[in-house]
Every structure is written in structure tokens, then in C-alpha cells.
Amino acid sequence: MGKGKTKRFWQKLGTTETLQSSCFQEPRAQSPLGPIGSEPGARSAGFTLIELIVVLVIISITAALVVPRLPSSGGMALKSSARSTAALLRYLGERSTGSKHVYRLHLNISENSIKVTRKLPSGEEIPPEDPLLSRKVLENGVVIADVQSPRYGKVTEGEVLIDFGATGLSEFLTLHLNSAHGESFTIAGYPDGGKVKLLAGYEELAL
Numbered sequence: 001m002g003k004g005k006t007k008r009f010w011q012k013l014g015t016t017e018t019l020q021s022s023c024f025q026e027p028r029a030q031s032p033l034g035p036i037g038s039e040p041g042a043r044s045a046g047f048t049l050i051e052l053i054v055v056l057v058i059i060s061i062t063a064a065l066v067v068p069r070l071p072s073s074g075g076m077a078l079k080s081s082a083r084s085t086a087a088l089l090r091y092l093g094e095r096s097t098g099s100k101h102v103y104r105l106h107l108n109i110s111e112n113s114i115k116v117t118r119k120l121p122s123g124e125e126i127p128p129e130d131p132l133l134s135r136k137v138l139e140n141g142v143v144i145a146d147v148q149s150p151r152y153g154k155v156t157e158g159e160v161l162i163d164f165g166a167t168g169l170s171e172f173l174t175l176h177l178n179s180a181h182g183e184s185f186t187i188a189g190y191p192d193g194g195k196v197k198l199l200a201g202y203e204e205l206a207l
Contacts, residue, residue: 075183077139082177082185084137085114086198089187091132092116093168093194103128105162107175109144109155119163138177145176145184145202167192174205 047055089105096103104125106115116133117125128134138144147160149171163170173189184202189195197205 075179075181078142078177078179078183078185081137081139081142082187082198085175085177086187086196088114088116088133088137089169089173089189089196090194092164093189093196095130095133096164097166097168097194100166102166103133103164105164107144107147107160107162109147109157109159111159112138112143114138114144141180143178145178147176148174168194172206176202 092103092105095101102119104117104119106113106117108115114137116128118128119125146154146156148154149160149162151171152160162173169189169191171191175187175189177185177187184200186197186199186201186203186205188197188199188203188205190197
């Protein structure tokens with residue numbers, strides 16, 4: 001065999017062995033963090049457990065700060081009842097002075113009710129002709145704590161009767177409303193002028 005043929009034979013043999021070793025070589029193990037040789041900082045997309053825990057902690061802190069500031073349903077009912085009662089006192093004063101009729105306000109603490117009647121010259125009481133004077137002003141869960149006036153003093157049970165005549169409210173009146181959660185509102189009506197005050201909390205007022 002010549003030298004040229006021998007050289008080509010050994011070159012071809014080397015190429016064949018290289019191909020065989022490449023074909024039968026075992027696959028390289030993959031790292032759980034990614035392909036071997038990748039950059040150390042590279043990782044798959046998504047959230048880690050630590051990131052999820054941090055997000056949950058932030059949400060919990062935010063909820064703890066915001067929820068106590070939200071008004072409770074009992075507080076909203078108390079505020080609405082207090083506003084409706086104050087509006088009723090104002091309207092009664094305007095109605096009585098404008099029509100020259102006498103109206104009587106029934107504040108029943110024992111039954112927890114506020115009712116208006118029209119008082120006739122004979123002394124008989126009839127339902128008012130104005131539907132605004134017949135609507136319910138106290139919402140569920142709101143109670144009359146007490147009623148105060150110069151004639152009655154402080155009353156915590158029974159019924160208090162307050163008249164509205166040609167000059168409006170006949171005497172100074174303070175009414176306290178409470179919610180089931182212990183919150184309070186104070187409504188004060190002033191005679192001969194129609195002024196009505198609405199105050200948050202339990203306030204002792206006087207002329």
C-alpha cells in the first residue's frame with residue numbers, strides 16, 4: 001500500500017471513531033436550576049415562595065389598617081336615624097307654625113318608637129294628614145336611650161309627649177339615640193325658633 005493511500009485510510013478511520021463516540025455518548029445531566037453553563041443569576045419565570053409570603057403579609061397589613069376605618073352597619077343606621085329624627089323636629093316646627101295646627105310628638109322609650117299626631121281643639125288626637133309626619137325614623141338596632149326636657153327632666157322609660165304649636169316647639173328637648181355597639185347621637189330642639197342640633201356622641205345640653 002502506498003504512503004498516500006495509507007494516510008487517507010487512517011484519516012477516514014479517525015473520523016469514523018469520532019462519529020461513533022459522539023453517537024454513543026451518554027447525555028449530560030441537567031441541573032435543576034437550568035442548563036449547565038447558563039448564567040448563575042438566570043431562573044425560570046414565576047413567583048417564589050418567599051415572594052408570595054411577602055405579598056400576603058402586605059395584603060394582611062393593608063386590610064388591618066383599612067377595615068377598622070370602614071363604618072359599621074350599626075353606625076350607619078344610627079347616623080341615618082339621628083338625621084331623620086332631627087329632620088322630623090325641624091319639619092314639625094315649620095308645619096305647626098305655618099298651619100297654626102298643634103302637633104304632638106310621642107317619644108315612647110319603652111316601645112322604642114317615635115310617632116306624631118295632630119291635636120284637635122277638643123283634645124282628640126288624630127293621625128297627621130302629611131305623610132312625611134307618618135314615616136318611620138328609627139332604623140332596626142337603634143334605640144332611644146333617654147329624653148330630657150325642663151318639664152319632664154331626664155326620662156329613661158315610659159312615654160314623653162312634646163307639643164308643637166303656633167310658635168313651634170313648646171319646650172327645650174334633648175333626645176339621645178344609641179346603637180347596639182354603644183355608639184350615641186344627640187338631637188337637641190330649641191323652642192320658639194325651630195333650631196335643631198345634631199351631635200355625634202352623648203352630650204348633656206342645656207338652654
